Amino acid sequence: MMDFFxxxxxxxxxxxxxxxEALALCLAEKGAHLILSARNELEMNRVAADCLTAGAASVLVKKLDLEQHDTIPELVENTLKQVGKVDVLVNNGGISQRALALNTTLEVDKKLMAVNYFGTIALTKALLPNMIMHxxxxxxxxxxxxxxxxxxxxxxxxxxxHALHGFFDSLRAELAEYQIKVTLICPGFIRTNVxxxxLTGDGSKLGTMDEATEKGMEPTRLATKILQAIQEGKQEAYFGGIEVLVIYLKLFFPAYFSMLLLKAIVR
Ligand SMILES: NC(=O)c1ccc[n+]([C@@H]2O[C@H](COP(=O)([O-])OP(=O)(O)OC[C@H]3O[C@@H](n4cnc5c(N)ncnc54)[C@H](OP(=O)(O)O)[C@@H]3O)[C@@H](O)[C@H]2O)c1
Incomplete structure (x- = not known):
């Protein structure tokens, strides 16, 4: 595990x-070269400094807004000019939602898809030709x-x-001939600012910590598990607490799962 990254x-x-951030720090400790992306440069510079202290081979900060799809090809081109190739892309950036569908404007629905789905596939597709070449x-x-x-x-x-699962399951099959791996990580409750x-129904931030999130797994613990899954070449992995069992509940007892969901106080 130590030398893999x-x-x-x-x-x-x-x-x-x-x-x-937790993934970046874990990888830094293993001596990886890091490219860090998000919108908030101040926070990324803080993480970058911590990563260098922790032992990263190098750290590059590249500002990225996953909602600005048109900017992504140029960002990838510039980044590749500096680093040559990317061994592992971790599509982690995203935003969650805390509002009933009835109270969520279509603008907010579109934003969630724009950031989480289209932003992620835009970055992946821009990087793919380089991965295929290598x-x-x-x-x-x-x-x-x-x-x-x-x-x-x-x-x-x-x-x-769900859309990401559809996309990346298809992509995994398409990329098998190039030895390019695709891993999907499905976390449960993790203690972050998620x-x-x-976003609430009108697009404003919820601003408060959910109880379940507060009691969730520490991000550093999750990061270690994610790196293990990457190293093992897992196609899909589920991490968290007892909530992970819901996956199997839906699979084997779908009617019971639906009944339980009615009682779920997960906001
Ligand atoms: N925590 C959980 O319980 C949990 C559970 C399941 C899945 N996840 C997923 O894990 C991922 C990371 O979330 P987290 O829990 O670490 O939450 P977080 O602390 O809120 O971090 C979210 C990250 O996404 C970035 N981001 C948000 N909008 C972006 C945009 N438009 N462009 C680029 N970057 C953007 C944020 O950076 P900037 O604001 O600087 O752009 C931030 O670095 C997300 O995809 C989330 O859906 C989390």
């Missing part, structure tokens, strides 16, 4: 906070348990994460 070039989106690469996307089942207050968030940053 040493000197690997890893591009992480959503690296200014939470899971992305016959090398691993594309890792952080979806969610709600990429496997829908739950209240998260309709378009769940839709955007609920504070989640």
């Amino acid at each position: 040493k000197n690997k070039r890893v591009w992480i989106t959503g690296a200014s906070s939470g899971i992305g 016959q090398l690469g691993h594309i890792v996307t952080i979806t969610s348990l709600t990429g496997k089942f829908g739950s209240p207050y998260r309709s378009s968030y769940a839709a955007s994460k 609920s504070k940053n989640a």
